[in-house]
Amino acid sequence: KFNIRIKGNYKYELGELASTLNYMAQEIIRSNQVKDDFISSISHELRTPLTSIKGWSETINSGGYDPEETKIGMEIITKETERLIGLVEEILDFSKLQQNEMKVSFARVDLKELLQEIMLNLWTKAEKRSIELRIDSVDKPIVEGDANRLKQVFLNLVDNAIKFSHENSAIDLIVSFEGNNVVVQVHDTGIGISEDHLVKVKDRFFQVDPLNGGTGLGLAISQQLVELHHGILLIQSELGVGTTIVVRLPRLLEDDSPA
Numbered sequence: 001k002f003n004i005r006i007k008g009n010y011k012y013e014l015g016e017l018a019s020t021l022n023y024m025a026q027e028i029i030r031s032n033q034v035k036d037d038f039i040s041s042i043s044h045e046l047r048t049p050l051t052s053i054k055g056w057s058e059t060i061n062s063g064g065y066d067p068e069e070t071k072i073g074m075e076i077i078t079k080e081t082e083r084l085i086g087l088v089e090e091i092l093d094f095s096k097l098q099q100n101e102m103k104v105s106f107a108r109v110d111l112k113e114l115l116q117e118i119m120l121n122l123w124t125k126a127e128k129r130s131i132e133l134r135i136d137s138v139d140k141p142i143v144e145g146d147a148n149r150l151k152q153v154f155l156n157l158v159d160n161a162i163k164f165s166h167e168n169s170a171i172d173l174i175v176s177f178e179g180n181n182v183v184v185q186v187h188d189t190g191i192g193i194s195e196d197h198l199v200k201v202k203d204r205f206f207q208v209d210p211l212n213g214g215t216g217l218g219l220a221i222s223q224q225l226v227e228l229h230h231g232i233l234l235i236q237s238e239l240g241v242g243t244t245i246v247v248r249l250p251r252l253l254e255d256d257s258p259a
């Protein structure tokens with residue numbers, strides 16, 4: 001009787017082990033596929049600016065352009081080089097985060113001031129498309145964080161909001177307190193993301209529209225940076241209606257501020 005019971009359990013465990021192993025194998029196959037797709041899309045992203053730089057510099061070098069065309073060419077080369085640096089920095093950040101090697105130095109950060117700075121940085125870009133940037137914030141929404149990294153997070157979120165908004169619209173940055181947290185909402189009334197694409201956006205290597213000239217890493221990096229600050233990042237979006245990104249971070253009360 002005793003033996004039969006063991007045999008029964010053993011069989012059950014073996015079945016469970018087999019299905020776990022099967023699941024793990026499927027996951028490995030899937031994540032390898034995702035990585036392969038990622039490498040091919042990132043290579044494409046890197047090749048596009050390099051091809052342009054090569055073309056322009058070769059023609060300039062051969063003396064094939066007049067001074068005006070040469071000036072335009074040099075401007076394109078500078079812009080494409082900046083784009084390449086940005087792409088490489090994104091890849092490096094992502095890989096550091098994946099390997100738990102992102103270094104952060106924490107201090108007291110006022111999110112209202114930080115968002116106002118970001119609005120100034122992105123003002124011209126928004127204005128070009130007649131998009132208004134607005135802020136509605138509580139006083140002293142203080143968190144403990146790495147100011148540069150938090151700036152990177154909100155620059156990415158507001159930049160996306162501008163990129164995917166219609167002309168003559170507005171983007172709202174709303175900062176509030178919720179319990180012991182500071183909550184920032186970046187709200188746009190742009191193109192939105194469909195439900196099944198939202199699932200894929202949350203998959204860290206994926207990008208909804210691979211033709212929009214991005215790596216699809218921005219949101220994944222932002223999300224992981226927020227998590228490094230003991231916070232969470234949520235995406236709420238409806239196709240054709242708009243997107244709200246919610247970032248919740250632990251509030252630093254004045255009493256616990258670092259000396």
Ligand code: ADP
Pocket residue numbers: 156160161164188190191192193201206207208209212213214215216217218219220242243
């Ligand atoms: P990328 O650098 O390629 O823009 P992100 O990770 O920042 O990558 O965004 C991933 C994708 O999510 C974008 O390509 C876009 O399709 C979608 N997305 C992000 N933010 C928004 C937004 N505010 N409105 C609509 N779509 C968005």
